[in-house]
Amino acid sequence: MKGLFRRFRSLPLRSRLALLVAAAVAFAVAAVSVTCWFIVQGKLYDELNNELQSSANRPQGGKLVSTISNCNGSEVDPSGQSPTDAGGFRAQFESYLQVVTADGESCVASVSPGKIEVAGSDTDFAKNPVAGHGTFRDGTDTKGNPVRVLTVPLMISNPDGTTTIIKDAATMYAVPLKGTNATLNELALVLLLVGGIGVLGAGAAGLWVARAGLRPVDKLTETVEHVARTEDLTVRIPVEGNDEIARLSESFNSMTASLASSRELQQQLIADAGHELRTPLTSLRTNIELLTRSEETGRPIPPADRKALLASVTAQMTELAALIGDLQTLSRSDEAHAGDRVEVVALQDTVEAALRRARLRGPELTITADLEPWFVRAEPSALERAIVNILDNAVKFSPPGGTVDVGLHAGELSVRDHGPGIPTDELPHVFDRFWRSPDARALPGSGLGLSIVARTVQQAGGEVSLRPAEDGGTIATVRLPGAPAAPPELP
Template identity: 35%
Template sequence: MTLRVRLAVATALAVATVALGLSWAAFAVIRYELTHQLELELTQAATVATQQQGAQQQGGQQLGNEPPGVLSGQCRYLAAPACTQIVPADPARDPHSAVAPYLFPVTPAVREVAAGQRGAYFSTTAVGGFPARMLVTPFRGGTALQVVLRSDGVDRAVRQSAAAFAGLGAAGVLAAGFLGWWVSRTGLRPVARLTATVERITATGDPHHRITSHAATGRRRDEVTRLGESFDTMLDALERSVTAQRRLVSDASHELRTPLTALRTNAELLARGDRLTDAQRARAATALGRQLREVTGMVNDLVELARDEEPQALVERFRLLPLVEHAVTAARGHWPGQEFTLTVGPGAAEAVVPGVPARLVRLLGNLLDNAAKFGAGRGPVDVLVTRTGDRGETLEVSVRDHGPGIATEDLPYVFDRFYRSDTARSLPGSGLGLAMARQIARAHNADLLARQPAPHEGPGACFVLTGLPVAP
């Protein structure tokens, strides 16, 4: 069964069970009250008979001389008072008459009540061919008193009540079925809308559709609405991911077009090597090798960035300062004409951090290469390692150059993939280094920020690796 059918059946069964249970309970209460009222009348009739016998005793009769037999026998009529008869415990005391001495059957249980061996009780009997209710209670002088009233009126009322409540129960079952259908349709309408949206997205591949509107969200805050909002949040993330993927593919194709064209040109040029001089062939081969390295590096960077997460490598604990010194030494070899200075703050030399050394070396290398490229010839590249936090629980590494700096309008975009400012378009690079550096930083529970130095510090740009946790 579908979810809607299951919900409708479950709701209908619950409502029908309640309706039938209430009908049965009401019928049981009415039947009890009617029967109890009849028994109260029998008890009252027995009390009246006992009082009459007491009055006769006070008039001169001796205790225990009440003659057995019928005291009142008109109860075969519906509106007649109760029939009463006295039955002795000893059958020898039964009245001797050609006519039946008793109106009602005298059972051994009645004799036991007369002998005091059993208490009073109610039972069902018949009088004049009609159903009746009988009370047998101890009487005076070793006798029992039988009191009988016709019960066909009560029985008829009970049957009518049963028919009425059976009809109500049937109506309740029908109402339960309708309510179950209505509840399932109303309650699952948002789910149906969610399903339709998912099917539409699956069919079209467009994650632009949404489940809930702001007006519907403002009206109610139930579980289904929260599910729709959560699904909308997931669709937002999916749309951003798809948009970023498309932008990455577009940017990558744009960035790769120029080096691939140059590669093809140099390859075609080398294919006609017999027409070139030795110097021309050497220049073409050198350019081809350089372009191959650039394209290979760009493709590797794209592969790492396309994962949008760091590879799961073995996390180690190591001192950060030797890693920074290694990165600075490598940068000096790559940029022989650029000066690099390293400053270590108090407590930073002994600080141990958890992480992947190779990835942090890549991060620092990207920052140092970026600083050397934009600050070449304008001053040293300053590297500062300090401990931060109230108790020195984090490390901070800043890399500052003395170049032209970052324009204010470019600051929000410096970590975007393939973003290059107008002043950087003439310089070598693909625009992926800073994006990869921030990805590595966040994988180490840190962050990478870009800022402009204070006015009194002079021109330049500063990149800060902040929040790198220090291992205990």
């Protein structure tokens, strides 16, 4: 059975659908055919039973009864008897009539075409005949022909109009089943032929329906194979209707569009990273070549210039390390970035830690803070780094002796500087990777800080935005979902 099931599973989908449709129709046709055959059989047998019962309701003739005393298995001679004297059996078909005694002896009337084989139920009934009762059964005559048998009490009509049941005897009526069985056999053959044709037609129809229904799947398969072969993610499948196939096509189109966008972003990231790495690497190479040439030629570099070169090399190395760290942060997937490290964080404490680092980087600036308690779900280190990046931008663009205002109220963190601000046409690009304002290209940085901020805040379920301040400068706003009090236990 398991091997058959495995072979079925190995068939093409359209073949399996056709077989399932054919099997379902075959089952339905078989159930209807069998039900129809038994109904017709019951109707035919009811007709035979009614005919037999109608004849058995008439009392038998006295001359037939008088022969029971010398019944020895030979036929009874009913000469001179009227049809009523012969038993009153007036059926419109060939019929059997005989009397059976309690000891199994039987007497056959001359009108009977043959002798019925006596069964144990017939003799049992003859021993205890009951008026108004009878037993039906299927039997055979002595020639082996099938017959329908009715055994009833043997009754005679009295002159006064009453009837008397003869003890230890019964009358057996029977009709041949040859015609009935022939009709049932013909019906079975017709049902078998019609059912077979229906099953074949259902199989053909199922195969046609499977081919028509799976045609969109074939197109989808061809498209998938084309994409796998050529890696062309611009291919789209035409969507028709709103059924499951249409939904599958829409999902595939959405998937290829996402993959194409991801590939473009990846290529853009590689190109931007290469561009950003080229500048510090070029500067670092130039400085190292100068130091190397000085050593090879024996012409020492003045101490002040040598110190400046080494400081430049150190700065370029630091910039490269920061850029590589930012690239690693952005290259991690959302799941790997957040993972199981997400926990309840006191945002005010994280902002305080970031403020301490910002004050070290801008000791000449005045940084004010007004922080209210707020607890959020986030990765602590990533959240602190995002806030540090925002504060670094404020410190970087603030004029000497300027002020940076930081506030945290009802889950909204605002950082306001008094620098030159960001032009309105540049605001849509501030969170793009490697994007830097033309005015800020001379300043240190990789252009990845705000990208990391946007990603971290989005992973925590919040929003981040930048907008110009009314009297100059820029306001960075971070909104994070949370609560003013920590939950009793970690989720």
